[in-house]
Amino acid sequence: MSNRSAKERDQRWGQLMAEAQKGDKVAYEQVLTEARDLVRGFFMSKIGDPHITEDLLQELLLGIHQARHTYDTKLSFSSWMFAIARYKLNDHWRRVFRSQKYSASSSVDRKASEEESADTKLIQTELMKELYEALFSLSEKQRRVLEALRLEEKSLREVSEELQMTESAVKVTAHRAQKILKLKLKNRDGTEGR
Amino acid sequence: MNSNDLIKKLSDDAKPISRLDSPLIRCLKWLALSIFVISISWSLTSIRDDIALQMEGARFFLESSVLLLLAVSSSLSAFILSIPRTDMSRISRYFPILPLSLWALLVGGALLTSSTNQWSAGIPCATEISILSLSSFGIIVWMLRKAAPTNLVATSGLAIMASTAIAAFALNFSCKNSEPLHLFVWHFMPAMLIITLGSLLGHRLFKW
Numbered sequence: 001m002s003n004r005s006a007k008e009r010d011q012r013w014g015q016l017m018a019e020a021q022k023g024d025k026v027a028y029e030q031v032l033t034e035a036r037d038l039v040r041g042f043f044m045s046k047i048g049d050p051h052i053t054e055d056l057l058q059e060l061l062l063g064i065h066q067a068r069h070t071y072d073t074k075l076s077f078s079s080w081m082f083a084i085a086r087y088k089l090n091d092h093w094r095r096v097f098r099s100q101k102y103s104a105s106s107s108v109d110r111k112a113s114e115e116e117s118a119d120t121k122l123i124q125t126e127l128m129k130e131l132y133e134a135l136f137s138l139s140e141k142q143r144r145v146l147e148a149l150r151l152e153e154k155s156l157r158e159v160s161e162e163l164q165m166t167e168s169a170v171k172v173t174a175h176r177a178q179k180i181l182k183l184k185l186k187n188r189d190g191t192e193g194r
Numbered sequence: 195m196n197s198n199d200l201i202k203k204l205s206d207d208a209k210p211i212s213r214l215d216s217p218l219i220r221c222l223k224w225l226a227l228s229i230f231v232i233s234i235s236w237s238l239t240s241i242r243d244d245i246a247l248q249m250e251g252a253r254f255f256l257e258s259s260v261l262l263l264l265a266v267s268s269s270l271s272a273f274i275l276s277i278p279r280t281d282m283s284r285i286s287r288y289f290p291i292l293p294l295s296l297w298a299l300l301v302g303g304a305l306l307t308s309s310t311n312q313w314s315a316g317i318p319c320a321t322e323i324s325i326l327s328l329s330s331f332g333i334i335v336w337m338l339r340k341a342a343p344t345n346l347v348a349t350s351g352l353a354i355m356a357s358t359a360i361a362a363f364a365l366n367f368s369c370k371n372s373e374p375l376h377l378f379v380w381h382f383m384p385a386m387l388i389i390t391l392g393s394l395l396g397h398r399l400f401k402w
Contacts, residue, residue, distance in 0.1 A: 022210050029205035036197055057197045065204045066402060067342035069211045070277045083278035087344035091401075 006078075013077040021068060031077075032061055039085050046089060059088045134184040142177035149174055214341055217273035224269050224337055228330045228357075232364040235326055242370045254366065257300050261363035264293035268356035269334060275349045276341035287348050290355055297359075301382045304374035312373060316380025319369050323384050326361035327354070331392065335399055346396035354392025358385045 013031050020028035036057055043053040043060075063084045071080050138146070141163070148159045149170075160167045195203075215223070248254040267289040274286040334353045343349040362385050369381070 020208055021213060023208055025205045025208045028208040029201055032201045032204060036201065054197060058195070058200050061197060061200050061204060063342070063402075065207075067278060070214050070342050072213065072216070072277070075277075075279055080278050083344050084342070087278065 010076055010078045013081075014073050014075075017068070017071050017077055018073045021071070032064065035064065035081055036061060039081070042082070042085060043089065047092075052092070056088055056092055059091075060085050063088055134181050137184060138177050138180060142173055142180070145170055145173045146177045146181075214277070217270060217277065220273045220337055221266065221270045224273075224334050224356075225266065225360075227333050228265075228360045231329050231333070232326065232360065235322070235364060236368060239322065239368045241367050244370070245367065248372070253300070253304070254372075257297070258363055258366050260293050260296045260300060261359050261366065264290055264297060265356050265359035265363060267293055268352045268359060272334065272338060272349050272352035272356060273341070275345055275352065276338045276343040278342055278344045287345075287352065290352065293359075294355070297362075298382075301374070301378050305378050308374040310373075312375065314371060314373060314376050316369075316371065316376055319365060319371075319376075319380040320384040322368070323358070323361045323365050323381060324388060326364055327358040327385070327388050329357075330360050331357035338400060339402075342402060343400045346400045347393060348396075349400055350396030351389065351393035354395075355389050357392075358388050361385070 013034065016024075016027040016031040020031060039060055040053060040057060043056050044050070047053050047056065060081075064081065067084060071077070144163060145159060148154045148162065149156075154162070156167045156170055159165075160170045163170070165173070214220075242248070271286045271289045331354055334357055338349060338353060362381055365381055369376075371377075
């Protein structure tokens with residue numbers, strides 16, 4: 001955006017804010033929305049996290065609302081608003097720094113728990129991988145029955161209608177498929193255990 | 195709640211508001227209130243007997259003028275800083291440097307050039323400067339909290355500097371001892387201590 005258009009925008013915002021100070025709801029909504037959209041980029045460039053940015057934007061909006069009586073139309077609106085935005089950003093960093101400082105003493109525990117959680121995640125991923133491998137070793141009909149019953153949590157009737165099987169045939173197929181799966185996973189454990 | 199909902203809520207809440215007075219007007223209001231507090235203090239402690247004689251001397255006049263200038267410049271800076279802006283606030287925080295340096299030079303210069311530096315107790319002076327600066331500080335904090343300071347430490351530092359300077363100004367009129375060592379130990383040093391401690395209160399006093 002050129003300097004001229006930025007200046008024009010700043011003047012327009014100043015006028016809107018002056019109207020807002022008189023109680024004009026529409027002008028206030030417009031200036032808040034446009035200001036929010038401009039500062040979003042500034043916060044994103046400093047923080048990088050869209051969730052924290054959204055929180056900070058809400059803090060900024062509350063700050064503008066709280067300090068709106070301090071805005072003088074002779075001043076630049078952008079300068080006034082960015083001063084509040086910087087204040088909120090610095091306050092955020094102070095909070096982050098403080099929370100890091102307080103949790104520094106338990107950093108060893110945190111590291112251990114992070115490692116543990118990473119191990120658990122890895123095990124879960126491996127298990128899911130093995131399960132899917134076993135599932136794909138079943139026949140098409142057996143796999144589809146298990147998927148529909150266990151993963152999609154459909155009823156026997158729904159599965160039987162979908163696969164055009166009798167309910168008892170669905171039951172038998174599911175039972176056999178489970179037995180095969182158990183056997184395959186058990187064999188895998190046995191192989192790894194050796 | 196997302197920011198769109200918040201904007202809707204805030205704009206629905208928009209009522210006509212009265213704008214805050216300019217920093218200069220607020221500075222003058224604070225000065226008037228502080229002088230009122232000082233006049234109460236003077237009526238309780240009484241003004242020094244030799245005031246007419248002192249006022250004829252250049253040192254007393256210069257020191258009082260510098261302290262008054264320090265009080266006005268610091269409070270004006272604090273009031274400018276209490277409004278979110280980036281243009282004037284950068285320069286304004288340096289307003290009190292000159293009067294503060296002049297005060298330090300006057301006190302330090304007198305101490306170094308005086309040949310009769312005698313120790314004298316001055317607990318009442320230190321007590322008076324503390325009480326007066328805290329009273330004046332209470333007023334300026336109340337006024338600054340109505341605005342929206344964005345540099346909390348600087349605002350607090352300038353506010354306590356203004357309050358301490360006005361208290362030291364008042365003490366010049368009530369303390370009968372003009373010994374440079376007395377002025378240094380019981381006027382200047384407590385003032386510096388109060389300024390340092392007061393500056394640390396920024397986040398507790400002005401966070402919004």
